[in-house]
Amino acid sequence: MSRLPVSKTYKLYVDGKFPRSESGRTYEVEGANVARASRKDLRDSVRAARKALPGWAGLTAYNRGQVLYRVAEMLEGRRAEFTELVGDEAEVTAAVDRWIWYAGWADKLAQVLGASNPVAGPYFNFTIPEPVGVVGLVAPEESPLDGLVARLAPAIVGGNTAVVLASERRPLAAVTLAEVLATSDVPGGVVNVLTGRKEELSPVLAGHMDVNALDLVGADGDRTELERLAADNVKRVIRSGEGQSPWHAAAFLEMKTVWHPIGV
């Protein structure tokens, strides 16, 4: 007798939980009814990301690196599932390796990006990177797993939290990645994943006054209006970043310079 498979309900990932959209809306895509997030879901996600920020930013860099490595481990264990979802084993492999690559950067960014500055006076002066805060991230439509990881990993490795607008046409990998994150010691709220209509959600994300940086690398079409909305609270807008680089992580970091007199 053949067994009827149990299919999964694809929901949002907000504050470490998997709620349906508060609006009750879904849309059919990739053979599933996927939650169609509302503006309120987005605002809730930003609140969750803000709440999670001090804890995540306050971890030691070593600890954050271990958590990111754990993400890679969990992803590795679900290679088959992801390969079926994205239809490309190479993409899954690339995503796993990318988490490992960025995991290793967690406790090295400050050494590569920071500086000790020889000022002309009796002062000790140093510059260190700090998280910018809450990052709004518009994931690319294509490459639904690795395309997202390539933007998300550099965003959170330095201590930021994120609100992700998943690929609209291929959202299942993003929701399944959320399950990986939920089982990888990534604290709830550090990454929030919304599925739905980008046209509806992107402007709300871009104009949200409690989002500090906006990643539009994956945004299609004319980004002018989104960039304009980002100016309302002087958001840092990230517009390009192919491949992987510590400088991609640097784009989500602030440089803080501290002075102290040297004296007896």
Added chain:
Amino acid sequence: MSDVEKRQDRSPVPSSFDYAPAPEARDLVRLEPRYGLFVGGEWVEPRSGEYETSISPATEEPLAEFAYAGEEDIDLAVTTAREAFENGWSDLAPSERSKYLYRIARLLQERSREFAVLESLDGGKPIKESRDVDLPLAAAHFFYYAGWADKLEYAFPNRNPRPLGVAAQVIPWNFPLLMLSWKIAPALATGNTVVLKPAETTPLSALLFCDVLRQAGLPPGVVNLVTGDGRAGAALVKHPDVDKVAFTGSTEVGKEIQRAVAGTGKKLTLELGGKAANVIFDDAALDQAVEGVINGIYFNQGHVCCAGSRLLVQESIQEQLLAKLKRRMGTLRVGDPLDKNTDVGAINSKEQLEKIQELVASGEQEGAEIYQPPCVLPEKGWFFPPTVFTSVAQSYRIAQEEIFGPVLSVLTFRTPDEAVEKANNTAYGLSAGVWTEKGSRILSMAQRLRAGVVWANTFNRFDPASPFGGYRESGFGREGGLHGLEPYLRFDE
């Protein structure tokens, strides 16, 4: 009469210490009656045909006329900068670029007193500040970035750093020549060409700087200088052939610029307003802290984006600290910017004075207590006495808005957590100060204060090697140090 009595008779003990006037010589500065625009290494008449007069804020006397550039003038300047970039400057050996910058640094050092006098004359800042802070730092900035010009691949290994092209730069009136150097030095070191617009109340030191460029033999068109008001600035940042926009000024204008360049792909850096908290704990060295507070808010009449305009003092030492602060405020000498004894000079413009007066009035209306030491302000010119407000609530405008004047708002706290909460309770994040003798507390506060620059047991220190710039609505990008190169470069992905 004894000998002692006779001496006392001849020279009575003064009731207070007064200083005789010690004016700096003005004749070092020779101004033209009228300045055009500096485009392609030459002075050109503005096609707009418009001129305005730059006025000394201390005496209200006219100093010189300068051009108000129109859109056509901006277009000519950008086109000229583009030609200079394509035809020579971008191909020049970086070591040669470096030498031009060293020349400029040296020339500024040689002519520093002349520039200092002009800076005080046109902007109203005390001569001791323009002489001892603005000019040395401006020259040092060129010297520092000169050395980077031929070492960029070491600053950005594996990234193939290349210039962007034409940089459009708009600067404020509070540190006219210093802001010019913060903008031009890294732009040239990285191989870009420049169109710079100084503020309309302080164009003269930038115009004199063009003479330094002549002496340095900088190729024509590499640096172009257009004067004018906000319309010229808007035309410049919106010009389609500009690759880079750098702006220092108010958050309000910064947001307009960010909107204006949206979707254009222009690389943008903004250095905007601030409302810095200067946090004093009960174990701080109080006399040093008071000096830091004074320097933090009364330096340059408080026309400083990173000014320590909110004093957060631990409740247990509030009375003691305020007594010391008020006593110290009484020794500040307000007056002629060209007098070497002056501590607080003229407010930069009538418009700015009115803004300060309006915000101070709001502080009194909202219920804060005002204190101003007795001081006689000059009859002519625009002046405002050093002012401190106590009993300030966080919601008051004087605790939220950037006043950009010699006005300090005092708030109190009990615990470090409360200090952090209050210090960060602002949309800005440019700078912060912390005063305590406890090392671990310094580092903890330095970590928790959301600001691009944290001064611990000091305030308002600047250095070309030290990156400067804001968090949040104080802008993005860094100026100074290795980090100040990045905004002027493009890289391989």
